[in-house]
Amino acid sequence: MGGKQEKQVILSCTHVRVYTTPFPAIGDSINCTTCRAERQVTGYGDQWRIRCQTAGCRTSRSYGSDEDEAMRGVHRHLLKNAAHVVNVLKNGSLYETVRDTGDSLPMRVTIVQEHQAQIKNLIDKYYPTKGL
Ligand SMILES: [Zn+2]
Ligand SMILES: [Zn+2]
Secondary structure (H helix, E strand, O other): OOOOEEEEOOOOOOOOEEEEEOOOOOOOOOEEEEOEEEEEEEEEEEEEEEEEEEOOOEEEEOOOOOOOHHHHHHHHHHHOOOOOEEEEEEEEEEEEEEEOOOOHHHHHHHHHHHHHHHHHHHHHHHOOOOOO
């Protein structure tokens, strides 16, 4: 899979912009097109996209940081096009390839584990126990 890396860049005003590499660093000032002002980069969010790899199908859709909606988009596409094979891209990299086998459990397990890691990272970031 080629494809550019992409990520959401979260700004100090809480607005979000999608960047392809090179990503700005945390603390960099970039122009927020919504505020029309320079804002600092405060973090990154995940950027979810689905892309059908079936020849002749051009389905490619971005879901922002909404992983659940991206997964619903995959399943909607497979409901209509049972023989298709859909790639799920996280930040521009292949995350999961989904086909309609009637057995989507392994995919869901992967995602639950990923979520747990993300939630732990968020807790560590916003509720640090050190120094309290
Ligand atoms: Zn802004
Ligand atoms: Zn398709």
